[in-house]
Amino acid sequence: MKKVAHIHSSKRPFSYPHTHLAVIRVQAVLVFLVFLLLPSAGSGTVVTSDTTWSGEIPVEEDVYVPEGVTLTISSGAVLRISPSESTKTEPEFLSPQTEIIVRGTLRAEGEKESPVTFLSPDSAPSSWAGIIIDGGTVHLRSCAVRDAETGVEVIGGSFSMTGCMLENNRYGLTVHGGDAAVRVEDSRAENNDYGIVLLNGARINGRDFVAGKNRKRDRYSGETKTYQVSTREFAAQKQEQSRVYEDEVILGTAVWQGKIQVNGIIRVPENARLVIVPGTVVEFRKRDTNNDGIGENGLFIQGGFVAKGTEDNPILFRSAEEQKGMSDWDSINILNSDRAQNLIEHCQIENAYRGLHFHFANVAVRASVIRNNYRAMQFQESLVHISGTHFYGNKSVLWARDSEIMFADNVVFRNTSGINLFRNIVTLKDNFIINNRREGLRVREGVPLIEENHIDGNRYGLMVVDAVYGSFGRNIISHNLEFGLALRGTDNLDVRGNVIQANGLTGVMIQKSSARISHNLISDNGERGIGILSFFGTITGNNIAGNGLYNLGIDGDSDVDAPSNWWGAGDVRSSIYDREDDPVKGAAHLEPVLHRPVMVSWPLKTVQADSRWRGDLVVEGTVTVMPGVHLAVLPDTRVLFSEGAGLTVHGTIRAEGEEDGPVIFTAYQGEAAGTWNEIRLDHAAGSLFSHCLIEKATWALHVHFTDFTVEDCSFINNYGGLRFTSGPLSVRHSLFRGNEIGIRSFRGMALITDNVITGNRNGIFVREKGGGLVIRKNNIFDNSSYNIRIGDFNDEDVDARENWWGSVTPSDTIFDARNEPGIGMVHYDPYARQPFPRAVSAGAGGEKGQEIKDQGQGAEKK
């Protein structure tokens, strides 16, 4: 365990970096240096050899059982774990609270008459973190684990429990993922908030594990979808060993290239500079003098550091061991180096304890990969710009304090914990924070500006604690297993324009906070849209609808002001839990209630995770639904496109309106056809448009290579209605009216039935290869140029029999080989003499194909 983290007080006030007195800074540097050059020691208790504990054991600091070591706890032992919530920085720990973390083996060997007890002297839930199993093995026999955040949390490894009680914790037992081996017999989880939590396919084997009398739920399970995230990975070039370094000090400017092996600590003092050129591989031997499992070799930079790789010739920093493991080496430490910007570009950093570690430094990290480290990055009192970098497979991604940070355009994917920020001035923008086992992003104090990030599929999405200022805008926070956004002890926050959707339990959880929450879409969360313990701000101008139990739930005794929100269709009060349900709760003041949705803009340029659009959504540019992603557009939704905007779908879209609640795709402003661009489907198999009205587009639907259905839709006042290549498409019972072209086929395969195609310039235009079309039982009439026009490049005949063409001779309304020899024929005979009655009702909502008037006398066939 590194002492490095203890040069600061955890009670430091909000302040700005680099304004400290010089003497403090020098002291900090010296202390840092002393600690860095010492082998790992420990602020917590590191169990470095097999050990047995018995009797009364006060636990005042974290306990770490590293790999290869067994801690045995004898029967009758009582571990009294001191409550604390600190800002500890050591990457080997996972919780801000006092924890027992096991990567080796823990055996608690209680007996029925003399159990082993883990508890807090305070006897309050969540007083300590609990027993965390992170790849180790834990056997509990006749134990009681109480008063913890999570009695036992299994992140990975093996856990067995017999004759035990988990009680008075927030969570009794939590298991992450299907890889952990968990066996429980004859045990109970009682009087916790949640008894048993199984996440992402976790399973428990055994018998007689009873979860009962828990305050919120006895059992909860949640699973996230794993999306296709193309994580970057750099490959090393084959290199001959060019140099081996032991403990050394570099003077002047040293340039590393080729393959470098480091067997010690390389120190780069002030005024010296280490430069690493593209294609270099730097490998560190593991040296672990204190047997805590953490390597000690690394770089210690007090001068300048430039590692400037390129996309084609990246620089790699990694373990030199044959079996490479996390924490084989220490870190790239940069200390007191803020005159020039240190550069780390196109680098891959792996197998470290802390990949990058800065104090008082100015550093840019660009287009790099930081993976499979205990912690990817940690810094304080620094100016750091991180962009275009992929973080994955780390135990934690980022811990930062008292710094100015720009964190943009990064991918944070499948780490144990995500980003943890304490008292920084930070801008996070355009990041993708997804599928991290614990929190995605945690912000404590400071001035955060969190914009246009996608935070999806983590256990907890975004946690904000004690922040006095902050802006959280245009983020998508979705599919997190428990909650999306949590505010605790915040003030003056602006939470605006976010989509907070489909989180497992609660969309927005608020405790003792003040914020302005406006223009958000908060929907489809498992239990509550917004859950409030105590709140003193305003909730106004939001769409809060379709949440599992309640759109708004008040658990505290204070009233909540939530005027001018849209709560979805149906009875509003039934979606609110407040004093009307329980007289000791606060009252929700909802008036005035909006009966139409507020316009909320889709915040990002992509739809990266399954989404449900409801209410009024504004699309400001071209939004792309990514491959593998499903977009559902719910009944009564309006999608309003800004000028030139559009939607491109590479996943699937299912826009399913209802007879009396169509989905409407229209222009945000303007009435003319072509005001907005198009909905384009490209390899979007399985998509469906049903009961939709699409108007004022350039092309309402533009479809390529997609198995796709359109039914009961209206395409009105567009340049073109439906344009497609390939297929197969089924287009039925829809209305095409007032477009330049109703339907355009290019090498298309489609069954077009029961539609009304009228009032367009050309009803159907067959550009090329029309032999794949079957056009049946449609009313195709009164199109000003042609009902069907065959294009100059189409040399195939088109099957358009059994349609009604109006009261005129069909051939007069068709342009084909009869008009221009060499192009295909339209086979329209036999044809109907009367409109098809089913087609009369074609279309969506109030737009029906009823313009047929009295043109037919009966559906006679010739």
Place this chain on the structure above:
Amino acid sequence: MKYGIGPAGRIYAAALIVAVLCAGPASEYRAVYAEDLSVLKGSITDVRGRPVEGAMVFVYVNSDVRRSAEFISAPADAQGRYRMTVPSGTYWVVARLKKTEGFGPLMPGDKHSGEPREVELLVGSDREADFVVADLRDAISMKKEVSDSSVRVSGTVTDERGSPVSGAYVIVNRSEEVSGIPDFLSAWVDDQGRFTLYVPAGRYFMGYATAFPPEDTYRITGEQVIQDDISDLRITVHNRNNSLDEADHIILK
């Protein structure tokens, strides 16, 4: 690089530091008689040191200031001065400029003094407490200093048509000839051609390079005295054959 807050910002930060350093357990409000009263007074300024007329001081009996205050001052006068009489005791105090009544989130134009400040008011004595209030934009835009001796230089690298140039970075060197690694260099420019670098103030030769190490790909064509931050430096690559290697000079503006 100048990255510090100005004098007002320093006051603001200092006030916050003091407030938090002094933070301690809450004391409860107790009933008082007239002779137990104390006076709290002072000034309220913005981050530029200007008085904030209309701002008010909110006094709480514990550190939970996300609720209705026990006492609220009258609005500050045109000089930003306020004065209020409250029972003696220990309080947590914030200043706010709010267009609406009471506490709650900042609306556009509202300002706030940050973390509550603990103030002990003794019987019969006056206590001065000054506050600096800021809105979110002020707070976020406060600049800080990494080092007094460095300045931040940023801008874009474009071709003659103004299009961003990729695959380049900016170099800053004390001599016109670069031998090995330049004294200072930026990261590779982004897809908009943007760059940032940090250098001690001084006189430099500037240019760009397209490979690292630069070897013969670099061009130094401009000389620049850099004293303060520069945010819009434009480096135009005059490109005869549509190739960076053929660029012959850079115009520094």
